[in-house]
Every structure is written in C-alpha cells, then in structure tokens.
Amino acid sequence: MKLLRASDHKRMPWKNGGGETVEIAVSPDGAGLADFDWRVSMATVATDGPFSVFPGIDRTLSILDGEGMTLFIEGRPPERLTQASAPLPFAADAPTSATLIDGTITDLNVMTRRGRFTHSVRRVSVDGNSEVAFEGGTTLVLCHRGNAEIEGTPFAAGDCLIVSNKEAVRRSISGTAQLFCIAIAAI
Template identity: 65%
Template sequence: MKILRASEYKTMPWKNGGGVTVEIAIHPPGASVDAFEWRISMATVAQDGPFSSFPGIDRTLAIIEGNGMALAIAGDEPVALTTKSTPLPFAADVPVDASL
C-alpha cells in the first residue's frame, strides 16, 4: 500500500488550457496526460466551457463540492450533477460542454 500525500500531488494546466487540475495518481508512474492507462485528478471548474479530449479513455466525474454543473455530452441533453449525484461515467473522446 502507498500513502498518497497532498504535498506530492502534481498541479498542471488542463490539456485544453481552460483551467488547472491536481493530479493525485497516474499509471504507469510518470506517464503524460497524452499516454496513460488510468488517472485520478481533481479540478476546480470556475467557468462554463468544453472538457479536454482524451482519445480512448473513459472518464468518471463526481462533484465533491460546490453547486454542481450540467454536462452536455456528445450533443445530448445536459445531465445535471451535484454533490448528491452518483459519479457519472462517459467517454472522454467525445465533445463535452460544462455549464455551471
């Protein structure tokens, strides 16, 4: 078992440049955001906008604090997410637009 300490998390710009994410863990260790098998991260979403695309990756999103957001995934009707919602799985290589 490995203890993950917040002081060791990696802070970086979003792939699309629209914000900042905190990478908690990535596999394989040292992989880039363009070539990973799995990744756990947290992001503060401060404005409406598109999600970054990650071809070949499945994404699961959970709201851990705040007022939530609505996600329009692949042009479908927006799905509202709040801290009370169950985590939402979706493909990370389709267009996703978030509205706060």
C-alpha cells in the same frame, strides 16, 4: 498499500489550457496526458466551457465541492451533476461542455484507457468502525472530508491510499470521513 499525501499531488494545466488540475495518481508512474493507462485527478472549474477531449479514454466525473454543473455530452441528454449525484461515467472523446449551476466547483476525474482498463467510482461514508470491500486489481481510496484509518494507515482530507489486490478482499476502516473508492482493473 501506498499513501499519497495531498501535499505531494502534482499541479498542472488542463490539456485545453482552460484551468488547472491536481493529479493524484497516474499509471504508469510519470505518464503524461497522451500515454497514461489510468489517471485520477481533481480540477477546479470556475467558468462555463468545453472539456478537454481524450481519444480512447473513458472517464467518470464526481462533484467534490460547489453547487455542481450541467454537462452537455454529445449524443446524450443534458446531465445535472451535483455533490448528491452518483459519479457519472462517459466517454472522454465525446465532445463535452459544462455550465456551472452557481459558481466554482471542484470535481474528481477518473480516466482509464478504453480496451485496456476499466474503472468504477463509488462514495463511501465512514462513521466509526466498519469494513470496506476492495475489488481485485487496484483500488484508490481518496479521503474527501474527515479522517480515516485503514488497517493502521491513517489518512486525511486530500490524501489517497492505493491498495493492490489479486482478488477481492474486505479491510477494516475507522474514522469519520467521506471517501471515494476507485476500482481499476486491467482487461
């Protein structure tokens, strides 16, 4: 397991220059926006507008804070995305724009290179002691709110734990937290 502290996340401008993103993790290490295999980041969105286009990339978007937004993804009906919504997967090379519902939001953005990697994103709420299932491959556990501990490794809001497994396993978890579990697998 590898712990990435919130204070160490990398801040950088959006690809389209319209805002700032906080890169939580990227593979391979040090990869840029044009050559990553997978990338997990957060962004603060303060105005309506277009999304950056990433050719050959699949993405999943989740709302972390704020009222949410309506996404206009080419070829699909408008999608209203809020904190209560399931994470929304879509092609990052489809022209996409967003209209904020009521003010600034923060989103979680997971991207993988199509044809090389796949990913899934799910919310997990923890209150006390339980177990969480980890798929084979790489799983990133982002603590959105609260504090948690997985097998002796504590982490707090904004921290991310990377777990690599050759096969699916269950691990003990404790605390009171809202987590996002991101499973990434090579094809």
